[in-house]
Amino acid sequence: MCGRFAQYRSRDDYFDALGSDDETLVYDPEPVARYNVAPGTRVLLLNMRDEHLHLDPVYWGYGPEWWHKQPLINARSETAPTGRMFKPLWQHGRAVVPADGWFEWKKEGTGKQPFFIYHKTREPLFFAAIGKAPFDKEHGQEGVVIVTAASNRGMVDIHDRRPLVLRADAVAEWLSEETSPERAQQIAEEAALPESAFAWHPVSKKVGNIHNQGKELIEESAEAE
Template sequence: MCGRFAQYRSRDDYFDALGIDDDELIYDPQPVGRYNVAPGTRVLLLNMRDEHLHLDPVFWGYGPEWWHKQPLINARSETAPTGRMFKPLWHHGRAVVPADGWFEWKKEGSRKQPYFIYHQHGEPLFFAAIGKAPFDKEHGHEGFVIVTSASNKGMVDIHDRRPLVLRADAVEEWLSAETSPERAQKLTEQAALPESAFRWHPVTKKVGNIHNQGEEMIQETAETS
């Protein structure tokens, strides 16, 4: 986790859910329309620069020059604040991915069934993220990763990790340069939505192909083969 998610609502919907009133933001009622977002693509990322909020398209993945493997796409909330790879990003590159849900694959017999996981009341989600700032500049494969937390109960039958979803009222504090790294770590513990806030249902296996897009990717299905 997290290897695929959906970001299909409009900017307006995400901003309204956050209660944002910032003249610097570009509002747009047109849906983003991405039902099957994959690593290695550019994703709209909410971040703060010069005391204003911005939404920039940023590469999903992080691989600095000394990293000779595939770019990483997730960072564990328990180790990211202090680890060699992610500590600088935790200090100076906190961001948020506005999303509508994410996908997980559960092993059922000899097959894997994809599930779509979303807010129980259908509300937008805000994934904690860290990356290479400033996000309006090109950094190659030094993009961003989604912060994950342990799924200790309730969702362990789907996956043992999940994106760390922040409450809407904690997003601006997470993004603020005034928030210390230590306080940011506290937010991951105190301001994350619990497993009980989510629901999930099986979806088509076509979601496994990144070329498949459209609302059918998130619709519940009885497909089992």
């Protein structure tokens, strides 16, 4: 699953990684500087409206009026395209969360050790997401969820689910209003980065407190040794 992630680069860095030539984009070189993004807060979300890319602050969580539990924060890629909860979002609310890595907690002894997972080359990541469009409007707790996939190989030792991270060159088609739900399923299967693209290391348990922020949260920690 994905219950906490980092989004610390600037808008410019994310746009440059996409190679976008959309002249309507609002560039900003100032780092976002969020090292401990938690559910229930607003996250910068890439989405397509009127054939142009937009980056909007959107509530992380999804709980429609008939849902009487805590808002959901993830959607399984295997069931989201057809399930009651997420099928409409898969059809008309595909989006992307630009990120720099995510956190997972691994059971060790009587406690849990947090790990930070990131691209081996430290390049930006693009999490597949779905939510209530249009994303420039307020929808209360009907916000956005991050799409997850099954973990394989070494990463499953940390957690059995992970964000579905799209290749940068697949983002535009995933977001396009002309892309069919069926084609979006193919993109999710064919354009997701494999576990071999990532690296990870243990980090401070301070990341467990959502009030803690700062670059030190993603740095390798000796606590696990």
